[in-house]
Amino acid sequence: MLHRMDGRLKLLCLLLLTASASMSWGWPSFLMLLVLLSCGLVVSKLPVIAIFKNMKALVIMLIIALMMNGFYFASRLVLMILISTIMAGTTPLLTIKNTIEWYLRPIPFVPEVRIATLIYLTFMLIPLIFDNYLEMMEAQKARCIGGRKNPIKRIKFIVFPLLTRTLRRADEIVFAMESRCYSETRTRGTFQTTRADWFIVTICVVILIFKMR
Secondary structure, eight states: OOTTSOHHHHHHHHHHHHHHHHTOOHHHHHHHHHHHHHHHHHHTTOOHHHHHHTOHHHHHHHHHHHHHHHHHHHHHHHHHHHHHHHHHHHSOHHHHHHHHHHHHTTSTTOOHHHHHHHHHHHHHHHHHHHHHHHHHHHHHHHTTGGGOSOHHHHHHHHHHHHHHHHHHHHHHHHHHHHHTTOOSOOOOOOOOOOHHHHHHHHHHHHHHHHHHO
16 A cells, blocks of 8 residues: 555655654653554565664664663654655655655746756665675675775775766766756656545644644
């Protein structure tokens, strides 16, 4: 159901739940949102185990946040991670692009197509950057560069090649778009809203109102 939800209303739910999570305090509020987001994660049919296996760094960050800032900050961080995971896992990049363009269209003097395309390309490049980083780390291990004692040199051997490859990949995307005569005059995305979409939005609004009381 979440995969077929109207992108405009899904983004609205994301904003409402984020606002609710930012106001979360105490165990009752945290558990209420945690149960709701856990149900959303189950309904979305995402590979939960595979997702959280790749979140070792986030688990360490949560432990540090819990030790340094206490339960309040760590609980909000957990809720934000769950909201972002559901949103990213159930929404195609093209839907996100069309939704951002739709929301920006009524604003005067704002190039909505250009901004939506930039955000779309940014999200598209993030996995490529991580793949390049992993490839470079394996190559560095094979050349025993990790054994260098100077951390600045180790960082230099990672940052500059990664930046170079990222910029080169961006240039390739630009050339490919130009060769296909890309322009900002595009076919607008279509959206289809159902009663189930409005039901989910209503639940998010009720939660936000409850949190504001």
